[in-house]
Amino acid sequence: MQVRLAVRIDAANPDHHLWNNHGTWWIHYTLELDSWRTKRVRRSLGTSDVSVARELRDAAFESLPGVPVGGSL
16 A cells, blocks of 8 residues: 655745644645545654754654655655
8 A cells, every 4th residue: 555645835934844732843635545545644843943843844754664755756
């Protein structure tokens, strides 16, 4: 089974796929498991610093199979 990251990125929003929940930043995105199944992923980044959260988000996306390195999704 090939897993594919299904994201929409707004270049004008540096915090895409991030949200702050009571002071802690979280990442959220959707994986396409096949042509009809998806999986929503939400994970705490464990930081209150938005710049650290952005770095952790980028590293998480780059570590997913099939996602180009360098953030060009």
